[in-house]
Amino acid sequence: MSELTLVQAVNRGLQQAMHDDGDVILLGEDIGLNGGVFRATDGLQKEFGAERVIDTPLSETGIVGTAIGMALYGLKPVPEIQFQDFIYPAFDQIVSELAKFRYRSGGQYPCHVVIRAPYGGGVKGGLYHSQSAEAYFAHTAGLKVVIPSTPADAKGLLLSSIYDEDPVLFFEPKRIYRAVSGEVPEGDYRVPLGEARVAREGSDLSVFAYGAMVHPALQAAESLAADGPSVEVVDLRTLAPLDEKTVLASVEKTGRAVIVHEAPRFCGYGAELGSLFAEKALFSLKAPIVRVTGYDTPFPYALEHLYLPNAPRIVHAIRETMAAG
Amino acid sequence: MAEARPAPEETPTLPTDDPPLSDVLSAYRTMVVARVMDERCLTLQRQGRIGFYVPMQGQEAAQVACGWALNDEDWIFPAYREMGIALTRGVPVQLLINQFYGNSGDETKGRQMPNHYGFRRFRFVTASSPVGTQISHAVGAAMAARAHKDPIVTVSFFGDGTTSSNDFHAGLNFAGVFQAPTIFFCQNNQWAISLPREKQTRSATLAEKALAYGFPGVVVDGMDFRAVYRAVAEARARAISGGGPTLIEAQVYRLGPHSTSDDPRRYRSDAELAEWKEKDPVARLKHELRASEALTEENDQAIWDAAKQEVARAVEAAEKLPPVDPLTLFDDVYATRTPALERQRGELARELAAGGSTP
Numbered sequence: 001m002s003e004l005t006l007v008q009a010v011n012r013g014l015q016q017a018m019h020d021d022g023d024v025i026l027l028g029e030d031i032g033l034n035g036g037v038f039r040a041t042d043g044l045q046k047e048f049g050a051e052r053v054i055d056t057p058l059s060e061t062g063i064v065g066t067a068i069g070m071a072l073y074g075l076k077p078v079p080e081i082q083f084q085d086f087i088y089p090a091f092d093q094i095v096s097e098l099a100k101f102r103y104r105s106g107g108q109y110p111c112h113v114v115i116r117a118p119y120g121g122g123v124k125g126g127l128y129h130s131q132s133a134e135a136y137f138a139h140t141a142g143l144k145v146v147i148p149s150t151p152a153d154a155k156g157l158l159l160s161s162i163y164d165e166d167p168v169l170f171f172e173p174k175r176i177y178r179a180v181s182g183e184v185p186e187g188d189y190r191v192p193l194g195e196a197r198v199a200r201e202g203s204d205l206s207v208f209a210y211g212a213m214v215h216p217a218l219q220a221a222e223s224l225a226a227d228g229p230s231v232e233v234v235d236l237r238t239l240a241p242l243d244e245k246t247v248l249a250s251v252e253k254t255g256r257a258v259i260v261h262e263a264p265r266f267c268g269y270g271a272e273l274g275s276l277f278a279e280k281a282l283f284s285l286k287a288p289i290v291r292v293t294g295y296d297t298p299f300p301y302a303l304e305h306l307y308l309p310n311a312p313r314i315v316h317a318i319r320e321t322m323a324a325g
Numbered sequence: 326m327a328e329a330r331p332a333p334e335e336t337p338t339l340p341t342d343d344p345p346l347s348d349v350l351s352a353y354r355t356m357v358v359a360r361v362m363d364e365r366c367l368t369l370q371r372q373g374r375i376g377f378y379v380p381m382q383g384q385e386a387a388q389v390a391c392g393w394a395l396n397d398e399d400w401i402f403p404a405y406r407e408m409g410i411a412l413t414r415g416v417p418v419q420l421l422i423n424q425f426y427g428n429s430g431d432e433t434k435g436r437q438m439p440n441h442y443g444f445r446r447f448r449f450v451t452a453s454s455p456v457g458t459q460i461s462h463a464v465g466a467a468m469a470a471r472a473h474k475d476p477i478v479t480v481s482f483f484g485d486g487t488t489s490s491n492d493f494h495a496g497l498n499f500a501g502v503f504q505a506p507t508i509f510f511c512q513n514n515q516w517a518i519s520l521p522r523e524k525q526t527r528s529a530t531l532a533e534k535a536l537a538y539g540f541p542g543v544v545v546d547g548m549d550f551r552a553v554y555r556a557v558a559e560a561r562a563r564a565i566s567g568g569g570p571t572l573i574e575a576q577v578y579r580l581g582p583h584s585t586s587d588d589p590r591r592y593r594s595d596a597e598l599a600e601w602k603e604k605d606p607v608a609r610l611k612h613e614l615r616a617s618e619a620l621t622e623e624n625d626q627a628i629w630d631a632a633k634q635e636v637a638r639a640v641e642a643a644e645k646l647p648p649v650d651p652l653t654l655f656d657d658v659y660a661t662r663t664p665a666l667e668r669q670r671g672e673l674a675r676e677l678a679a680g681g682s683t684p
Contacts (some may be wrong), residue, residue, distance in 0.1 A: 069464055073465070101451070165659075166660055240401075241664070
């Protein structure tokens with residue numbers, strides 16, 4: 001075990017995979033000599049060489065397309081998109097190609113690429129360095145979408161993603177790259193994909209969150225611990241495929257659900273969770289489901305502190321839900 | 326990946342020999358099969374027996390010569406108009422026809438429209454419909470092959486319209502930077518649906534675009550089997566020896582419509598079509614083989630008859646095959662079906678058992 005920040009844990013996960021498997025190869029903008037703009041790949045080119053940690057030209061569609069070709073041939077490429085906000089030039093490659101290769105080839109061509117991208121707000125990044133685009137990808141059949149919230153999960157989920165058989169979009173909450181640290185197991189530590197984590201047990205209400213939002217959700221729950229309701233916090237960890245069993249078990253136990261994400265509300269990931277609860281757990285619900293999310297606006301610069309969900313907004317939603325029934 | 330680029334004087338001498346005459350005759354047979362397939366499939370579509378078809382008449386010499394100049398271990402990244410190269414790789418006519426029918430003999434399980442096939446054992450990667458996306462795949466696979474020290478090249482196939490796409494630029498740029506052992510095989514068939522070549526780009530040739538990416542681009546008469554063969558053999562030798570990629574512009578003509586949903590009379594003249602029909606690559610190679618006495622009129626007739634019989638047998642067999650098993654709908658989305666897919670599979674199975682959703 002060692003105490004690491006989240007971004008250090010990502011780095012250790014990549015290092016472990018590259019050490020253990022010669023087919024693991026990294027490519028992206030400024031990831032080699034510079035170690036990545038967030039230093040996620042710091043030192044890896046020095047350790048593994050420029051042929052395995054490849055600085056690429058500035059083209060996201062080129063990065064992902066090239067990675068797809070590498071994967072078809074049998075490598076395990078882990079491309080980095082410098083900010084998730086810049087993933088859109090590669091959208092066609094991800095949605096039309098990566099997601100569909102196995103299916104459209106009748107299983108002949110699995111295409112296992114793990115795309116890493118820092119996502120989310122809270123870093124004064126404005127419209128184009130703050131977005132949470134997970135819903136676009138969770139909506140696409142054939143992709144897995146993974147978002148860690150702790151350093152241990154960052155390493156464990158990343159290693160599981162690299163050794164998975166399906167394409168994975170691995171979104172890293174950059175706001176807590178350094179703000180959160182924790183014990184991370186050494187070696188080839190893996191956390192299985194498709195399993196949500198009950199981050200805090202409670203009996204009166206369930207808060208569902210992922211990535212950076214798990215932390216304000218936990219703060220909100222703690223702040224109510226003395227005299228408020230007993231709040232459970234579920235960290236989804238894998239958005240696609242969703243661990244329906246764990247989330248349904250939680251909402252059936254507590255009967256109340258508050259869903260938190262940074263992305264805009266309309267057609268956001270919370271809408272899927274809300275539908276799931278309505279379809280599968282309606283008669284367990286004691287109160288309407290409440291979503292605490294980004295507003296349905298582009299991500300703002302000067303007003304980001306008002307845009308992003310925080311512990312007080314989550315507390316308010318919890319109180320509102322408790323009052324409703 | 327190696328970024329070193331050999332100085333021009335270090336570029337090895339490249340073989341540009343013609344293929345042996347017996348090979349050319351075999352290649353001609355393949356071109357005839359492609360032509361017969363094309364004509365038969367257009368008819369099958371008009372009769373409503375297959376849903377759609379993308380013809381490739383006019384591009385037979387370019388594709389078959391390209392395939393002939395490659396090694397069986399080389400990887401093909403096709404677009405959706407590459408039947409000539411598929412046949413050259415040895416893909417059986419029956420499997421192509423099965424894919425057009427989307428029946429239980431379709432190795433891609435009826436998942437895609439006709440012409441979007443793929444065959445891993447022939448190193449022929451499954452095509453998609455977006456244009457140009459396969460270009461960077463070929464670059465990545467070439468880099469991976471080099472990392473594995475496999476002495477192969479990859480070849481991406483695309484048309485004149487695709488040279489305007491994002492992925493053309495990205496793919497060629499990456500290939501130049503990383504000196505990937507790959508060949509960009511552009512079949513300039515003069516029309517991107519209704520847009521003529523001269524409105525696609527201001528560049529005088531498509532091949533010259535390679536110069537901006539730092540590697541050779543060559544224009545070749547795509548109706549000339551031997552010229553294409555030599556260009557591809559040279560590009561392959563350069564790639565294998567570490568000399569990097571080549572863009573080949575094979576100038577051909579799409580004698581048919583873009584697809585069975587297209588009516589080219591809306592945008593191009595009969596006179597233009599007639600002019601290009603004079604350059605028909607199948608007729609041209611026949612003429613050359615006749616002139617060199619490698620082919621008699623009798624042998625030629627036998628080649629056409631054999632091709633027609635082979636295709637007719639394949640169509641007959643395809644129409645006897647049962648449809649795709651409905652429950653395969655949920656396979657290959659992921660390596661293993663997710664719980665949600667299992668549930669949806671169960672829903673469809675119950676619906677089918679109750680007699681609903683029958684085609």
